[in-house]
Amino acid sequence: MLAALKRYETTLQRFQKKARLRRLENVNGIPFSTNDYLALADSVHLKQAIHQSLANGVSVGAGSSRLVGGNLAIFEELEELAADFFGSERALFFNCGYMANLALFATLPQRQDHVFYDEYVHASVIDGIRKGKAEATAFKHND
Secondary structure (H helix, E strand, C coil), X not given: CHHHHHXXXXXXXXXXXXXXXXXXXXXXXCCCCCCCCCCCCCCHHHHHHHHHHHHCCCCCCCCCCHHHHCCCHHHHXXXXXXXXXXXXXXXXXXXXXXXXXXXXXXXXXXXXCEEEEECCCCHHHHHHHHHCCCEEEEECCXX
């Protein structure tokens, strides 16, 4: 047990030395690092849209992926609206940023490609790169 605690202490010291040690702190101002940086969690418009969707029979929760559990026309309509808005041929929504990064980096870069990424990039990007076919190289943070 003491050996494990010593390893954790060493790891924490290494994070502190690299200025990567994080502590919970109260935030003042607008927290741009949260998943709600667009303040959508309190959007009246979104709440109304959710109520309307539920009233129209959209299910609550995710029983499985669209591929496994079945697709709904409303999802395709949403993707068409997004594609039109961004001026692209198609759009594809994912349930979270982690899954989007995993899918993107695992499938788009091919064997002849090389991905260069910041050493502190989100774990989802690294996981996607590892699952993909391209070679990859990390570079020092912000270098």
